[in-house]
Amino acid sequence: MVRQELMRIIKDRRKELMEKNETEHTDLLSKMLLVTNENGQFYSEMQIANNLTGLLVASFDTTSSAVTAVMNYIAELPDIYKEVLEEQMEIAKSKGPDELLTWADIEKMKYSWNVARESLRLMPPAQGAFRETATEFTYAGFTIPKGWKTFWTVHSSHKNPEYFPEPEKFDPSRFEGIGPPPYTFVPFGGGPRMCPGKEYARLEVLVFMHNVVRRFKLEKVIPNEKIVIHASPTPVHGLPVRLHPHEK
Known part of the structure; x- marks a missing residue:
């Protein structure tokens, strides 16, 4: 059903592009329709629909979980919230009333992204x-042969005090400077096959933070709400939050 609806949208957009002879666009669908592969061929409508389906599905559960983690901590930690607010208000002051964020604005959100990363360290959406294995190795007394399929867990490194001192403490400063050692902070995986949606997720989370924090103060309705792990970390009561508008 989703793919059928996407196919309809793709056909309509292709027709619109052909009728108007347009070649310059910033939206993803138009770019997919206009781009060619190494042989100069356009992608089929089914290929585009499949890519859009993957983008929609992959960016929904994990990103909503990431946003929930951020909301959980900035609502719980007033000092963290205050610094995020200050950074976001500085960016807002440089914009017109209805002016949209740019990539340059996103790049300025260094502290906010550190807060988001620390939230992902403690509440990673994916568990592993x-x-x-590329070669045989021994770990904790067990020999793992070459070619075995192994499952690595995010928490095994995110909560490792060797890489993250006081691992249960919320500390965005861990990501300042060069940050954690390679392959220790892995909410998006690592290496050449890491999550291709990392920058898209970063964009979604930071835009969400910008639009919520600069308008509202957050208050958790249920302090110390229990978090359970299903596929992703899930607050047992859905993390109800009161939004208090800032005084003008």
């Missing part, structure tokens, strides 16, 4: 992934 499978990898095939």
Whole structure:
């Protein structure tokens, strides 16, 4: 059903582009319709629909979980919220009333992104992934042969005090400077097959933070709400939050 609706939208957009002879667009669908592969061929409507389906599905559960994690901590920690607010208000002051954020604005959100990353360290949306061992190795007294399919867990490194001192403490400064050692902070995986949606997720989370924090003060309705792990970390009561508008 989703793919059928996407196919309809793609056909309509292709027709519109052809009728208007347009070649310059910033939206993703238009770019997919106009781009060619290494042989100069356009992508089929089904290929585009499949890519859009992957984008929609992959960016929904994990990103909503990431946003929930950020909301959980900035509502719980007033000092963290205050610094995020100050950074976002500085950016807002440089914009017109209805002016949209630019990539340059996103790049300025360094502290906010550190807060988001620390939230992802403590509440990662994905719990791990499978990898095939490239060589035999020994770990904790167990020998893992070459070619085995292994499952690595995010928490095994995110909560490792060797890489993250006081691992249960919320500390965005961990990501200042060069940040954690490679392959220790892995909410998006790592290496050449890491999540291709990392920058898209970063954009979604930071735009969300910008639009919520600069308008509202947040208050958790249920302090110390229990978080359970299903596929992703899930607050048992849905993380109800009161939004208090800032005084003008």
